[in-house]
Amino acid sequence: MAAKMEKLALFAWLLFSFCLLGYLSLGEADRQGDILFKLLMSRRSENSHVSHSWAGLDALNEYSSVGIEPQDGKMESDKIDALPGQPEGVDFDQYSGYVTVDQKAGRALFYYFVESPQNSSTKPLVMWLNGGPGCSSFGLGAMTELGPFRVNSDGQTLFRNDYAWNNVANVIFLESPAGVGFSYSNTTSDYDKAGDTTTAIDAYTFLVNWFERFPQYKTRDFFIAGESYAGHYVPQLAYTILLNNNNTNQTVINLKGIAVGNALLHESITLWGIYDNLWTHAINSDETYKGIHKYCDFAKDFFSEKCSDFIRQSLDERGDIDIYNIYAPICLDTSLKNSSNGSVHDFDPCSNYYVENYLNIKEVQMALHANQIIWTHCRDYAWTDRPVTTLPIIKIIMASGVSVWVYSGDTDGRVPVAATRYSLNTLKLPIKAAWHAWYTNREVGGYVVEYEGLKLATVRGAGHLVPSYQPERALTLISSFLQGTLPPSTP
Helix, strand or coil: CCCHHHHHHHHHHHHHHHHHHHHHHCCCCCCHHHHHHHHHCCCCCCCCEEEECCCCCEEEEEEEECCCCCCHHHHHHHCCCCCCCCCCCCCCEEEEEEEEEEECCCCCEEEEEEEECCCCCCEEEEEEEEECCEHHHHHHHHHHHHHCCCCCCCCCCEEEEECCHHHEEEEEEEEEECCCCCCEEEEEHHHHHHCHHHHHHHHHHHHHHHHHCHHCCCCCCCCEEEECHHHHHHHHHHHHHHHHHHCCCCCCCCEEEEEEEECEEEEHHHHHHHHHHHHHHHCCCCHHHHHHHHHHCCCCCCHHHHHHHHHHHHHHHHHCCCCCCCCCCCCCCCCCCCCCCCCCCCCCCCHHHHHHHCCCHHHHHHHCCCCCCCCCEEEECCCCCCCEEEEHHHHHHHHHHCCEEEEEEEECCCCCCHHHHHHHHHCCCCCEEEEEEEEEEEEEEEEEEEECCCEEEEHHHHHHHHHHHHHHHHCCCCHHHHHHHCCCCCC
C-alpha cells in the first residue's frame, strides 16, 4: 500500500509541475497544450479510462440516425450584422449561433461560420476543431489562428487577417464538446461524461442539423481540419461520417479530406518525441536524455521513481520558455494596451488575453447571438474515454479514399514533429514522393513527403498553433490540401 501511495504521489507531483509551468509561461493553465499534457500524464493514474482500442468504434457502429430539428429561418437569424470593433470594408458574410444536438438533455453547440469573400458558392466547406480536449475553436482557432479577424491589444477592436483561410474556403469553427466556450448543456452531468465517443457523435449531429440550416452547402466538398487533440477529434468525426454515409436514412456528407496539425496520434510515442525533441534542440542535457531513455517506459501505467527524477530534471533544465513555440517570446505583460494597430505579420504572445477580454464584452456576445456568460478559452474535463492511438482509425479513413494530411510546425515542443514522425513511421507506408522542400513567397515554407494514402508536411518556423506564427505558409499549405496537390516545390 505504501509503495502504491508513493507512486500516486509521484504522479500528482508531475501533474502539478506541468500545470505550474503553464501558469509561469502564460498566466493561465487552460492552454490546449497544457491540458493535453495533463491528459498524457493522467494515463499513469489508476483511474485512467484509456485503452489500446477505441471502444467508441463499437458504439458508433451501433449508432443509428440522428435527430434533425426544424431549421427554418435559423440561418437568417444567425447572420451577424457586424462584430463590435471590426475594421471597415468587411466583404464576406458571417454567422454564429447554436445547434441543438440533444433536445432532451438541452445540449447545444456554438459555431462561428465565415463565408469566402469571393465566389463563396464555388469554394469548399472546411470545419475547424481545436484540441485540448476542451479548448475553443472560436477563441483560439478563429481569433488567434486562421479566422478573418484577430483582436488588437486594446481587447476591444479587431484587425483583418490577410491570410485567413476563408480566402480559399468557407469555414465553420465549432466549439466542442458541450461546455467549451459558449457551448452548453442544461444537463450538467453531460460535462462529466465528455469523451471521444460523445464528442464525435455530437459533432456529427451538429453537422447534419447545420446542413439543414444551410442547405446550399449539402453537396459541397467538405473537409475537416484541426490541431493538437484534434488528432482524435478529426479522424473520429471523419469515421462517424463515413459510417453514417452508408445509412440510407441519413444525410450524405461529401467528405473529401482531413488534415491534422501537431496532432496527438499515439500517446507513448508522443512522450518519447517530446523528450527527444528537447534534447536535439539543446534544451535538455545529455545526462537527462540518457536517464529518461534508461529508466522511463511510457507505455506503462506508472513511472518509476528514477524516471520521475529525470522528468523533474528535464523540467528544471527547460526554464521559462514557451513550450508551444520554443523560439518565440513569452507574454510578459498581460495588461490591455491603448493602441489598436495589430499586424498579422507579428504574432503577439499575449493575444489570448486580448481575445478573452473581447469575448467577454456584453455587446460582442449579443452580436454573436451567444448566451451571456463568462467566456474562457478551455474547460478541464475528466474525459471518460480515449484510445492510446488513433492511427488505426486513420488507416480506415485512408482506405476509404479520403485525403489524409498531417502537418507539423517545427518549433513546437508540446507535440513536436519528432513525435509525429515516430508515430507515422509505425504505419510503414510506401513513399510516393520523397522528402523535399516546399516554398511560399520564394522562401522555404517547410518540407513534405507523400506516402501511399497520406501526406506529411512541416511548416518552418511555426509552433503548436501553426497559423498563428506562420499565417502565410499555413494558407499555402491548406490551399494545396484543398486542391489535392503537394505545396509548390519551386520558389
